[in-house]
Amino acid sequence: MNYLMCPNGIIINFGILMLREKIIALYDKAVSWGVEYVPKLALAIIILIAGWWIIKRLVKLTEKGMKAREIDPSLRGFFRTSLSIALKVVLLITVAGMLGIHTTSFVAVLGAAGLAVGLALQGSLSNFAGGTLILFFKPFKVGDVVEIGNYSGEVKEIQIFNTILVTAEHKTVFIPNGSLANGVIVNFSTRGDIRAEIQIKVSAEHNVEKIRAIIFSILESDERILKDPEPQILISSFANDNLTYVIRFFTSVNDKVLIESNTWEKIKAEFAKQEIEDPKNFTFVKNI
Numbered sequence: 001m002n003y004l005m006c007p008n009g010i011i012i013n014f015g016i017l018m019l020r021e022k023i024i025a026l027y028d029k030a031v032s033w034g035v036e037y038v039p040k041l042a043l044a045i046i047i048l049i050a051g052w053w054i055i056k057r058l059v060k061l062t063e064k065g066m067k068a069r070e071i072d073p074s075l076r077g078f079f080r081t082s083l084s085i086a087l088k089v090v091l092l093i094t095v096a097g098m099l100g101i102h103t104t105s106f107v108a109v110l111g112a113a114g115l116a117v118g119l120a121l122q123g124s125l126s127n128f129a130g131g132t133l134i135l136f137f138k139p140f141k142v143g144d145v146v147e148i149g150n151y152s153g154e155v156k157e158i159q160i161f162n163t164i165l166v167t168a169e170h171k172t173v174f175i176p177n178g179s180l181a182n183g184v185i186v187n188f189s190t191r192g193d194i195r196a197e198i199q200i201k202v203s204a205e206h207n208v209e210k211i212r213a214i215i216f217s218i219l220e221s222d223e224r225i226l227k228d229p230e231p232q233i234l235i236s237s238f239a240n241d242n243l244t245y246v247i248r249f250f251t252s253v254n255d256k257v258l259i260e261s262n263t264w265e266k267i268k269a270e271f272a273k274q275e276i277e278d279p280k281n282f283t284f285v286k287n288i
Contacts, residue, residue, distance in 0.1 A: 044098045051091040059084045077142070077157045078135055085160075127161040130177030134158060139180075140187045145253045147186035148175055168257065188253045193226060196249055196256050198263065201242040206276055208235070211245065214274060218266045219249055224259050226250040 059080055066076045135158065140146050144155050146165070153167035163180060165173040188194050202211055212233045219231045231249035238244070251259050271277070 040098060040100070044095045047098065048091065048095050051094075052088070055084060055087045055091065058087070077159055078131060081160045126178035126181075127176045130179070130181035131158065131160050131163075133181045134163070134177060139185050140189070144187055144189035146188065148180060149183065151175065152186075192253065193250045194253045194256055196251055196260050198247040198260060199236070199244055200247070200267070201244050203277055204238065204241050204243050208243070210274075211276070214270050214276075215245070215247060215267060218263060218270060219247075222259065222263070222266075224251055224255050225263075 062083060063076060063080050066079070134140070140155055142155050142158060146152065146155060148165070151165055151167060151173050153165040153171075153173065155163060156166050156172075157164040158177075161177060162174045163177055165175060167173060215233050216231065219225050220227075225231060226249070229250055231247070234246040234248070236244045236246045247263070
């Protein structure tokens with residue numbers, strides 16, 4: 001029975017009294033917990049925000065220092081990302097310790113979680129290892145023009161897991177480092193020069209030596225075209241009363257596309273002066 005009749009006629013409900021005592025006990029615990037942990041939580045949040053900001057500033061200062069010392073841009077990007085991740089992990093462990101979480105067990109749990117995640121993300125670990133190999137053996141560096149698979153362009157950054165290319169069409173391509181470490185890479189910047197090849201068709205009625213002389217004159221007048229190796233003008237085929245001339249020369253990797261276009265314009269203009277019909281089926285040939 002949950003009721004008691006007092007001598008003065010007042011009826012007491014024991015259920016309500018017990019509930020009231022529980023509420024008071026919970027309130028006391030909440031107040032006690034708040035007094036103990038709220039300041040710690042507030043301080044931890046402040047340290048987390050301030051620490052995150054300091055890490056960003058420190059990483060930027062480190063980047064400036066590496067630039068001032070002219071450290072390889074490839075190493076700069078890799079080291080910057082690694083430093084940022086390492087400092088943020090230390091910050092999170094520190095904040096966890098402030099909240100009363102035992103850091104030893106936290107590190108153990110983090111290690112176990114890292115192992116599990118590592119097994120699940122073997123591809124990412126492969127990309128990390130690939131990035132390390134790229135930085136160590138240096139098949140290319142930031143600023144090089146490379147061809148990787150179906151993509152070619154300038155290397156803008158070598159990150160922990162990816163390498164960033166910017167193509168001639170200004171497309172940004174992210175390529176996993178793992179595939180780079182195990183794939184074929186064509187580095188056009190290793191030598192600094194590259195072969196350009198143009199094909200044109202001209203009527204066979206025109207004197208071959210005259211055509212060759214005109215083209216040679218144009219190539220020799222352009223200082224951007226290398227004299228060694230010497231440019232070549234070959235005849236590759238004869239069909240439909242047309243001769244196919246193959247024009248080959250070496251130039252700077254960065255100038256190739258522009259020089260090909262300029263050379264074509266000069267050939268067209270000079271043929272007009274010499275009253276030679278416009279060359280037909282003008283073609284740029286991709287380098288192998």
